[in-house]
Amino acid sequence: MLGIETSCDDTGVGVVEGPKARFSERLSSAPALEPFGGVVPEVASRWHLEHLPRLLRRVLAELEVRLDDFSAVAVTVGPGLVGPLLVGLSAAKGLAKGLGIGLIPVNHLEAHALSPFVGQEQVPFPYLALLVSGGHTELVLCEALGRYRVLGRTADDAAGEVLDKVGREMGLGYPAGPEIERLAEESRAKVSLPVTRLPDFVFSFSGLKTAALRALRELPEERLADLAAGLQEAVFAQLEFQLRAAVRETGVRTVALVGGVAANRRLREKMERLAREERVELRVPPPALCTDNGLMVAFCGYLYWREGQRFPMDAVDAVPDLDLGEPLPGGEKD
Ligand code: KG4
Ligand code: ZN
Numbered sequence: 001m002l003g004i005e006t007s008c009d010d011t012g013v014g015v016v017e018g019p020k021a022r023f024s025e026r027l028s029s030a031p032a033l034e035p036f037g038g039v040v041p042e043v044a045s046r047w048h049l050e051h052l053p054r055l056l057r058r059v060l061a062e063l064e065v066r067l068d069d070f071s072a073v074a075v076t077v078g079p080g081l082v083g084p085l086l087v088g089l090s091a092a093k094g095l096a097k098g099l100g101i102g103l104i105p106v107n108h109l110e111a112h113a114l115s116p117f118v119g120q121e122q123v124p125f126p127y128l129a130l131l132v133s134g135g136h137t138e139l140v141l142c143e144a145l146g147r148y149r150v151l152g153r154t155a156d157d158a159a160g161e162v163l164d165k166v167g168r169e170m171g172l173g174y175p176a177g178p179e180i181e182r183l184a185e186e187s188r189a190k191v192s193l194p195v196t197r198l199p200d201f202v203f204s205f206s207g208l209k210t211a212a213l214r215a216l217r218e219l220p221e222e223r224l225a226d227l228a229a230g231l232q233e234a235v236f237a238q239l240e241f242q243l244r245a246a247v248r249e250t251g252v253r254t255v256a257l258v259g260g261v262a263a264n265r266r267l268r269e270k271m272e273r274l275a276r277e278e279r280v281e282l283r284v285p286p287p288a289l290c291t292d293n294g295l296m297v298a299f300c301g302y303l304y305w306r307e308g309q310r311f312p313m314d315a316v317d318a319v320p321d322l323d324l325g326e327p328l329p330g331g332e333k334d
Contacts, residue, residue, distance in 0.1 A: 001305060002059070002073045002095070003298025006048040006088030007080025007108045008135065009039045013055040014295030015063060015070075016302050020119050023059050024288065024295035027051045030174055037168045045083035052091055055294075067095065072102030074301020077329055078322030079108055079135070085318040096313060104301035104309075105316045105331070108292075109324045112258045113142055114303065115296040116283035123303070127283075128252045130243050132267075133259035133292075134160035134175060137203045137239075139246050140324055142256075145303050148325040151246055152201025159235050160261045162205040166212045166231055170224060181264050184229035191215050191223070191230030195237040201246060208234050236267050240274055247278045256283045263290040304328075 005012035009030065015023040029047035033039055060066065075092035078085060096103035113129040128151075129140045137154040157165070160177055167176020172183075184190075193211050196204045212231050219227055247255060257271050268284055275282035289296060315330035 001298045001302045002070045003294040004075045004088045004092050005292055005294045005297045006084045007076045009044045010292040011048045011051040012292055012294035013059055014298040016298045019121055021295055023063055024293055025055055026293045034174055037174055041081045041083045045087055048084055048087040068099050070101055072104055072305050074104040074106050074297050076108045076297050077105040078319035082320045089318050103313050103316055104304050105328045106297045106300045107322055111296040111300040114300050115258050115285040115289050116256045118299040124254045127254035127256055128246055129256040129258055131259045132159045132261035139201050150324055154203040156204055156206040162209050180228045183225045184232050186225040187229035189226055191227045193230045193234040195234050197241050201242050236270050240270055247280055254281045260291040263287040
C-alpha cells in the first residue's frame with residue numbers, strides 16, 4: 001500500500017507491506033513558506049506538484065519495486081487545504097487508474113489518531129487520542145476503525161497554531177514549535193502565563209496567546225527563552241488537564257498522543273507522568289510520525305483495505321472540512 005499526504009505544507013510518501021512500515025519520506029515546504037510566516041495555499045500546492053513525483057521515484061528506487069507491485073494507493077482527502085489536497089488526490093487517482101489498482105481515501109485526522117500503531121496487526125480500540133497539531137486540537141474517543149467520538153476540541157486556535165503565532169512574533173522561523181522547544185531548554189526562570197481550564201473538554205488558547213504577546217512586548221530580549229518555556233508550559237498544562245479529565249470520565253486504558261506537537265519532548269514527558277499516575281498505557285509515535293507524513297496515511301488505508309472496503313474512484317473527492325468520524329467520500333453508508 002502506497003500512501004500520499006499533501007493536505008497542508010508537508011509532502012509525504014509512505015509504504016506499508018501488510019501493517020509493517022517499509023518506507024517513509026517527507027519534504028516540508030517550510031523553507032518556501034518561511035518568508036510568509038505561515039502556510040500560503042498556492043505556494044504549498046506548487047511545492048507538492050514539484051516534490052511528489054520526486055518522492056515517488058525515490059520510493060521505487062529505495063524499495064526496488066515497480067509501481068504495479070502496489071495493490072492500492074491511499075491518499076489524504078481531508079481535512080486540509082483544497083489546492084494541496086487536490087495535488088495529492090490527482091496523483092493518486094492517476095496512479096490507481098493507470099495501474100488498475102485500488103484507491104483508498106484517508107481522513108488525515110484518522111491517520112494521525114492511528115499513527116502510534118503503525119506496524120501492529122491490531123489497534124487497541126477503544127482508546128483516547130489527544131490530537132495536537134498546527135490545525136487541530138481534539139480529544140477523541142476512538143471506538144473502532146471509522147468510528148470516532150470527538151469529546152472536545154478547541155474553541156479558537158489550535159495548540160500548534162499558538163506556538164507558531166507567538167513564535168512568529170518572537171522572530172522564530174515557521175513552524176515555530178521545534179524552535180520554541182529548543183529555546184525553552186535554555187530557560188532558567190520561565191515566565192508564568194495563565195492556564196485555561198474549561199469544562200466539557202473545550203480547549204481555548206486565545207487568552208494565552210494575548211497574554212504571551214503582551215509579555216513579549218514587556219520583556220527584555222534576553223528573556224526570550226523564558227517566554228518560550230512559559231508558553232510551552234501553559235499550552236501543555238491545559239492539554240494535561242483535559243486529557244486527565246477525559247481518562248477519568250471514559251475509563252479507557254490506552255491513550256494516544258498524536259499530531260505535530262506530540263513531537264515535543266517536554267510534552268511527551270508530561271504525558272508519560274500522567275499515564276503513570278492514571279495507570280493507563282501511553283502510546284506516542286516516533287517524532288517523524290507525529291508531524292504530517294505518508295506512512296500514517298498508508299497504514300490507515302491498509303486497515304480499510306484489509307477490512308475489504310472498496311471505494312469507487314469517481315466518488316472519491318477532496319473534502320477540505322472533513323470531520324473525524326464522518327463517512328469517507330465514496331464509502332458505503334452504515
Ligand atoms: O501535524 P502537523 O505536522 O501538521 C498539521 O496537521 O497541522 O503539525 C504541525 C504543528 C506546527 O504547529 C508545529 O509548530 C508543531 O506541530 N510542532 C511542534 C514540534 N514539532 C512540530 N510543536 C512543539 N514542539 C515540537 N517539537
Ligand atoms: Zn496533521
